Amino acid sequence: MAGQHIVASFDEELGQIDRLIRDMGDLAQAMVKAATQSLLDNDVPLAQRVISDDVVMDARQRELDERAIALIAKRQPMAQDLRAVVGAIRMASDLERVGDLAKNISKRVSAVGSGAMQRKLSHSIDTMAQMVGAQLAGVIDNYVGRDPDALVTLRADDENIDVQYTAVFRELLTYMMEDPRNITACTHLLFCAKNLERIGDHATNIAENAYYVMVGRQLPLHRPKLDETSISARPA
C-alpha cells in the first residue's frame, strides 16, 4: 500500500482490516477444501470440523464489520482507503457466504451415505470441486498479491465452472434415471454441486471487489454465465 499515513494508528487500523480479510480468505479456502474432501471420502469427523469452523468465520466477519464501521466513523477515509474499507466489508460478506455453503456441503456428507455406490457418485463432483477450490485460491492470492489483471482473467474463468456444473447436473440426472435407489444421494450431491457453483460466484464477486479496491474502477457489468441446468431440466 502506497505511503504511510500521517496518523500512524490509521495505518494500523487499515492493516487489521486487511489481515482479517486474509484470515477469512485462508479459512474459506480451507473450509471448501475440507468440505469437498469430507464428501469424497465420506469423512464425517472432517465434515464436523467444517461445521464448527463456520462459527469462527461468522465471528471474524462480525469483527471486520465492527472495525470497518469504527474506522469510517473515526477517520472518514478517502480515495484508496475508502475503497479498501468498503471493499473489505463486501468481500467479508462474500467470504462468510462461502463458509456457509461449505458448511452446507459438510452437513450432507452423512446423508449421501458411505456405500461403495455412493462413493462412486460423489466423485462426479470431484473435478468441479477442484476447479472451485483453485478459483477461490486464485482470487484470494491475487487480492493479497495485489494483481488486478490476474483478477480480471479469473473472473472470466467462472464460465468454466458453470459449464462443469451443467455437466455434473446431467451426469447425476443419468445416475438417477439408471437406478432410483441413487436418487437420495444424487439429490444431495446436486445441492452440493449447486453450492460449489455458488461459491464460484462469490469468488467472482470477491474478484470484482478486489479489482475495485486496487484500481478504483468497477469492472464492466457483463459477467459470463453459462449455467444451462435450467435448459437441460426441460422435458424432452
Added chain:
Amino acid sequence: MTNNQETDTAAMNMSSGQFIEDQLTADGRRANALKTRVTAKDVNVFYGAKQALFDVSVNVPDKGVIAFIGPSGCGKSTFLRCLNRMNDTIEGCRVEGEIRLDGQDVYDPKIDVVELRARVGMVFQKPNPFPKSIFENVAYGPKIHGLASNKSELEEIVVTSLKKASLFEEVKDRLHEPGTGLSGGQQQRLCIARAIAVSPEVILMDEPCSALDPIATAKIEELIDELRENFTIAIVTHSMQQAARVSQRTAFFHLGVLVEEGPTEQIFTAPSDKRTQDYVTGRFG
C-alpha cells in the same frame, strides 16, 4: 416561426434520424459552451520575485460549485483572489496569463474593478460585517451600484437577499440592530447576503466555515447547495469532507501547481495523481 413551420420542422426531424442526431450534438455543444463561466489559462502569479502559481488552467463551470483544496501555501487562495482581482491590492503581486469571465478578459485595463467585484463577489474566512445595522450591511452594495431606484425596492432587495442567505427568519425583527451583534454563523450568512445583494454571477468563498461550529457550518453548506441553482461558486476549503459534500468539481493544488481537477466524486474515491491521493488520504506527500 409560426406554428405550421414548427410542425414542418418537427416532421422533417422525424423523417431524418441523422438530422436529429446532428441537432442533438449541436445542442450538446451549446450546452457545454454555456457550462463554463470562468476560464483561466496559463495563470502565473508572482509575489515580488517569488512565484506562487505556475501555469494554472481551469474552467469554472456555470451554476455549480468548484472546490479548491490543497495544503497551506499551495496557492489555492491566491488563485481564488485572481478571479476578482483581489490580488491587485497586494503590493508586488503580479498576475500573468488569461482569466476570462463570460469570455471577457478580467485583467483588461479598461475593466472597472469595482464593477468586476460586484459580478464576482467574495466571502472571507472570518465574517467581516460592516459596523452598521444588518439592513445597512446588505443595502450598501445595491446602493453604491444604484440597483434600487427607491426605498421600497431597496428593502425588497435586502429582504430577498437575507432570505436567500437563510438568515431572514432569524433577524427579521432586528434589522436595524448592528450586524456585529450576530453570532459567528449568522454574521457569515450576513456576509453571504451582502455578497448576493448585488446579484453577482460568481461567488468566491475563502474558507467560509473555518471559524464556525459544526451547526453553523452545516447551515452554510446547506445554503451553498441552494445558491448553486442561481450562482457559480468557487470555494477554498481545508476540510476535505466539506469539499466532498458541497462541490461538484474539485481542483487540487500543490506547491503552486494545479495537480488535478475533475468531478468531486472521482477526486475523493479514485484520484488519478499520486499527490492528490496522498493528500486526500492524509499520507506523507
